[in-house]
Amino acid sequence: QVQLVESGGGLVQVGGSLRLSCAASGRTFSSYAMGWFRQVPGKEREFVAAISGSGGNAYYADSLKGRFTISRDNAKNTVYLQMNSLKPEDTAVYYCAAETASRPYYFDYRRYDYWGQGTQVTVSS
Secondary structure, eight states: OOEEEEEEOOOEEOOOOEEEEEEEEESSSGGSSEEEEEOTTTTTOOOOOOOTTTOOOOOOOOOGBBBBEEEETTTTTEEEEEEOOOGGOEEEEEEEEEEEOOOOOOOOOGGOOOEOOOOOEEEEO
């Protein structure tokens, strides 16, 4: 069982930055791929970014490349999402998730096994 707890969301102005954190329980954190997704009401959960267990490979939604950066600290069992140059369309609930498969896919939220409770990010114009 893996428990995930996000933090760092909030209200920010257009062009501002936020860093989301996701703290994970468990002793095998470094073996899990981790992902960030976001969701707005009435829409499907959207892939934001993902990172391999070692942190050596990172993947991003094409529309977010250059503004968002995913990283992880396996010693702290934590994954981060640095979000820069925020836009109103980035407003959403952001979720972190863990994919425990030995060959993770990363991009499809349905492949992830554990989810955090979500943290709201609101970008005001």
